[in-house]
Amino acid sequence: MTVKTLTINDQLISAREAETILQAAQEAGIQIPTLCYLAGVSEVGACRLCLVEISGSHKLQPACVTKVAEGMVIQTNSERLQNYRRMIIEMLFAEGNHVCSVCVSNGHCELQNLAVEMGMDHVRLEYQFPHRTVDVSHDRFGIDHNRCVLCTRCVRVCDELEGVHTWDVAGRGAKSHVITDLNQPWGTSSTCTACGKCVAACPTGALFDQGSTVGEMVHDRARIEFIVNARQKRQWQL
Amino acid sequence: MSRVKLATVWLGGCSGCHMSFLDLDEWLFDLAAQAELVYSPFMDAKVYPEGVDVVLVEGAIANQEHLETICTVRARSRLLISFGDCAVTGNVTALRNPLGGVEAVLQRCYGGTVEAQGQIPAEPGIVPPLLDRVTPVHAVVPVDVYLPGCPPPADRIRTVLESLLQGETPRLEKSQIRFG
Amino acid sequence: MVTPPPIRTANSTSLQHMSNDSRLKVLDATMKRHQYQQDALIEILHKAQELFGYLGNDLLLYIAYHLKLPPSHVYGVATFYHLFSLTPKGIHRCVVCIGTACYVKGAAALLSAVEQCAQIHPGETTADDQLSFSTARCLGACGIAPAVVFDGNVCGHQTPELVCDRLQTFLAQR
């Protein structure tokens, strides 16, 4: 195992060769904001929140997929990056219908927390107010597309951890949306095993347990971690 | 030193932010010592006065009257505070926007109900016409300070007002800007 | 414990009503020629659309079943690409190119001409299914801009009058 030495925010740290910047930073106690990233499933580098500056490169690189290298000098929190991140969060709030006050995940929401972290006190962009639907046809779960940020965590846990690939993304661009099977009501999906991993993985109130009222929906992220360890490391730690 | 001229305005919202304002409890006495309330739903004033120093605006811009009011308020006030989530984001008031324009919204409200017998009530000149789209305040006029929350807790309101009374620009800590 | 609905496959329910359809046999042959490889999905969707005119849900499920792909994957791919349609199209097709060269040379006027003439917007089909109207992002026919495709034939140097005349012949057939 080769060890790499690198500098993150003026702090000298060492990391294993195969690690990403995100992993190395987290181990060194440096937090880099993420949204589409979910430990244990593949990285897609889509939310762009974890972009960092690497000296010698004019391009910003996503920390979740960029491997560490010897002598790398990284800035994770420059003013420029903070501005970009705030704008990304504003974009998400403008894109969907994120009404925190009446959301099942109010107070337990990664998007809401990110907004706080970015110091977003209002959205400068034009709200889109898209017409989106809520599907509660499933016996146990529901999906509110108004609150979906298209992070595709549900798609990935369903494909990579549960292995049934009930979820996928349909459409493209601003019309993208997550679907079950042939874009049919979730309750009629013949592939869904009702395992609930997607609900556990969802960062917002888009996927929820039926019967949750405002502020009640807590996504059990530890559950995902448990399954990942059991599946990938053959370790069971309840 | 003359007292700060303070106003509060209630547009498209539930008045919850004003209720939260009342939760300031005994600090309201301190406030009253330093600020003069010149216009508010809490008092009986018909006309928004000139020369207001600070105004708290609750609610989104949802109808024609809101639009006219906010323009007057902006013109006659030095510092405009977007007060609560409806003013800052549209929030619950804007939940009707995804349905479409006014026609679609009225149809949804009255079209199917028995009491209204499928009739959309029309009283021109009495009920202000709805705008096609509910917008946050800053989409219509410039806003100086944002005070989010549904409603903003009393201590958050106090933080903002205290710094304003001391002539400073309020800066909310990150933990104080949470929506919802 | 909630049990999910029984697995519904293309064999068990859908497409039985057209199991004698010769078009399905052609589709089967195409899939076989591609050795049912999952990466040939787009070619197979092209073929299916060519045969059936559009990609209905039962057809998508049929393809998913034979390529052993998750239905959501097939649906996701079919909706990603503009050329695939999940709804039936009209008898005649009119595609106005809105590539840059056509745009600079007045494609907007052609668009509104079609809208006026047929009373439909891009992406729509007339109520009597005579005409589907759509736009294209550059047909590569910039040398003869502005260009319009009528039923697969590219026509260059179009004017609103020419377009309307042509549409009238389509619409007159109703």
Add this chain to the structure above:
Amino acid sequence: MDFPELLAIANQERQSQKAIRIRCCVAAGCLSSNSLVVKERLEIAVTEAGLVDCVKVSGVGCMRLCCQGPLVQVDDSTQSEGVGILYKAVTPDHAPAIVSTLQSLAAPESPYLQQADLRHPFFTQQQAIVLENSGIIDPERIESYIAAEGYHALHHVLREMSSNQVINEIMRSGLRGRGGAGYPTGLKWATVAKAMSPQGEALRTANHKFVVCNADEGDPGAFMDRSILESDPHRVLEGMAIAAYAIGASQGYIYIRAEYPLAIQRLQIAIHQAQKLGLLGSRVFDSPFDFRIDLRMGAGAYVCGEETALMASIEGKRGIPSPRPPYPAERGLWGFPTLINNVETFANVPPIIRKGADWYASIGTEKSKGTKVFALAGKIRNTGLIEVPMGTTIRQIVEEMGGGVSAGGVAKAVQTGGPSGGCIPASAFDTPVDYESLTQLGSIMGSGGMIVMDQSTRMVDVAHYFMEFCRDESCGKCIPCRVGTVQLYQLLSKIREGKATPADLDLLEELCDMVKYTSLCGLGQSAPNPVLSTLRYFRNEYEALMMNSNES
């Protein structure tokens, strides 16, 4: 197939030539103006005039001046003049008149026939390398290509050169990627040649590397690749085969837009013919080299021109880009090292091998070698295809070759690089076209679309048009591009309608910066370019549209 056999085919083809050749353009542009019927009527007229022994009518690829099609060129080898006659706007009824001029051996005086001036700079300033066969050979006959020294280069590399020598030759030629970014082709080849296949991966086929031709020409206003494929498809196949030999691949894919049915058809014919002659397939030219080419069709997604999205599409998935690194050269199709080059890049390869790197490197500028094919369109008199040496100025192209703006207007700007490019103002028309100069102007070389705009074009409209394009073509994966293009489009609409304030203009610029630097792939990263470049040169047009700008 061995070399004497190849030469025999070439000789036979040359001997079958007749004294007089009538070439009729059957590329898509002219085809849509009925050129196939023109060709048939010419054949009938030749037969009726009893000239079958000395006149041959053939269908050929693009003869450049697309706006004046259908084009028919007559070359009479019995005449000493050397330059043939190019008829423009030919209708089927003109056929007898054209044939009758052959008998009278005189210049045609028929008032109905219109000639294009072959001495016009539009023709004389072209330098054909990529298009050397275009408009001359019959794209549907491999013999025609072989007679034009086709597949000679492939034979040469297989017999005389090591793969390293081939890569060195391409490296020395200075050829750069013609898809737009201008990455040195030789360097790319060398990287893929060196790349190792990932260990432990289940091998899908015996192939360990792939060659991919990017024929997903999506930039609106660009039709160079389409013309090359319709006019001379074998050249691209030969280029790909040479590349495959150089990097050690045995499977190639051509990813082509479904919007180009004629190009697809001609490629299918070409691949079939080449396989039949043993120029593709196993043991090419009886060497150990195997190479198959398959076509993969797009289905209407501009983003698939981006190489990682293109690969996803070839694999039958949603055409969604992924972060680079890893680059396709390391981990491409199905995880294997993959070489992706554009059509025009591959088309340059056979002549480089045939005539040598030094010859190629002597053309063009210091850093941009060779020629570039441009599709000239928009408000310009001569629309069509031109191939010029790198370093030709925009003024030469627009004013001399293009004949200036149509209908007596004045050129205002030239748009290059499609939705990823920018607008170059008339004041910068003396800039030579090469990769670096265009980038300095805030545009890019791009794939070669050149759209001329006159004074009537409003630049905010242009920015708005391209943003609409990017919004519609965004794949939706990353947030900055998916949401940013929508917001930018709306801001531009607001500005256009005169409802925007200077604060909106600030927000526009801030968003442009953010989308440019945070988007995942080239589509998002370059989506703001048309706005940024019009802001740079035509800011006054934006400011004039600001709300209340008249009052202040």
